[in-house]
Amino acid sequence: MTAKRIWNFNAGPAALPLPVLEEIQANLIDFQGSGMSITEISHRSKWFDDVINDAVARVRRLLRVGDDYQVLFLQGGASLQFCMVPMNFLPAGASADYVNTGTWSTKAIKEAQIQGKPIQVVASSEDRNFAYIPKDIAFNADAAYCHITSNNTIKGTQWAAFPDTGGVPLVADMSSDIFCRPLEMTPFGMIYAGAQKNMGPAGVCLAVVRNDLMERAPADLPTMLRYATFAAKNSMFNTPPCFAIYAVQLVLKWVEETVGGLEAMARRNQAKAEMLYSFVDASEFYTGTADTDSRSIMNVTFRLPSEAAEQDFVAQALENDLGGLKGHRSVGGCRASIYNATPIDAIETLVDFMKNFEAKMG
């Protein structure tokens, strides 16, 4: 099989490890000798039990998740969690803190407010178009939780270290940087992540939720909006998104067994990001948009001298098999998303292209 492949810098859905795609392809008609596709086997079968249990075990090992947390596979993406988090964790009389670091934080805040939930935005970087991660935040000691977005896909910023909330559990949307580096779970009440950036195809959302938080849900919350429902049934109260969970299982296997775990993954990601940022910093043609100390190692955002140059850049890049370099439609500019599955070769190729483009245009 010699399929055409490009260097894929998409922000999400994004590149997956080629060996994962090849394994899915090879087994698509007959999964594990079952005589059925992974899309055709029952979620109540031994075959699928093995898939989901292995995926859960890998999440637990990679993130060193203790028994006081449940690992859940949900649907509706991170966007559904924006409303489910306050539904589950904010009973009457309680309030929560939110930190606003960009588009996705803003949406999370909005979904709590729509429900009339009492929340407080304790910090925001909106004053400078979300180009930085706020510091020295005054958290409320009695907040039920504090919600943050660990990596801001659109603005190209990332928490380098997580804030000390003084014991208030952090709830973090990690859609665009989960598994990019080791994580210490203790400060977190919940982390969640849509799969389609660093973990698998679109259509499944991973959540790791601390047991005690799930008990706060009110009695009139529908079954499918209740985290405890998924926890009680190993994410199979109803039919789960089997194919997407299977793909996540294979990606996590790749992280563990091919890359060598999250320490190795972090070194790899750091090297990729440094290669790209150091080139941008040295250039007078390209300008990074995020503050240096708030830069994301997953989404590298930069501008060119003009919008016309940016359009040319994206178009010519694609002609050279470098795809997905257009910035989010809400902010413009350029963006290279360099998630776990993006190899260092892709960055090298991109930097070469950027040099040549600058030489031609600069």
Added chain:
Amino acid sequence: MTAKRIWNFNAGPAALPLPVLEEIQANLIDFQGSGMSITEISHRSKWFDDVINDAVARVRRLLRVGDDYQVLFLQGGASLQFCMVPMNFLPAGASADYVNTGTWSTKAIKEAQIQGKPIQVVASSEDRNFAYIPKDIAFNADAAYCHITSNNTIKGTQWAAFPDTGGVPLVADMSSDIFCRPLEMTPFGMIYAGAQKNMGPAGVCLAVVRNDLMERAPADLPTMLRYATFAAKNSMFNTPPCFAIYAVQLVLKWVEETVGGLEAMARRNQAKAEMLYSFVDASEFYTGTADTDSRSIMNVTFRLPSEAAEQDFVAQALENDLGGLKGHRSVGGCRASIYNATPIDAIETLVDFMKNFEAKMG
């Protein structure tokens, strides 16, 4: 490629047309010359636009859906719709009718009741273990909608014709029989269906919703629980389950172009069901569990003289490459799910096996 394949009678996730699986497999690494997998392309790309727009167009053609309805691809399965339907369609002061024909209807009723919504169960077949579809139902003329389950996967019953509600819009869970036969949309305010039985892999739920019903949603309903959100954004307010939608597109293409549309599909399904039911009726060893006039052409439920015989039957069937014949764990017995993708050859093979098993055991 000579992958092993069995005759797959799973209730869901269920058999998919082999040509669909083969097309997915062939294109998994490089979708349409993009150099990316369907799991790696942006949902904002021309490539994915073509996929979802074609899927929507095929739904519209197959079900003859007019402009007064929107075709939506949702997540969370039919189970999430159980709570979203009353959230969206039952504003304060309104009530709804529900008909209880089995496990899934019962769940839909429960999710309305959990929210404290005023609903009335206007008919139920629980008195005889849901072995029939109720007749002569007294609907409430002022109900906001009337909810039914068109086919009861677990109990093996199906509405042969839909009830006349006197103008109250029907809302139907069609998870296990959508696209099994032509449908007249006019009486319906909404139909919905998890894909994993008759339409594709698990992880996407199709809904067809009448425009005026979507306007009833209250202002404090979160964005992702609001049908109008999906309608306004062609199901792409957030990242949709791209792979599952792609598979649905291919299945619908198969229904239209290979089978020849829903009239042809219905003839095929009718012939399959008749072959199996007429064998069961002629046998004294096998006994159908559903009333004759309420039988499903999708899920054929039957009992053997003893539970021990049923266990042997299921085990020996699997040894003969006939899979998924165990009844749902809540009711026991045997069940052959013979959805659209199940070919007539599968039924012939099953009937032969049943004959031989009876001869050996009877």
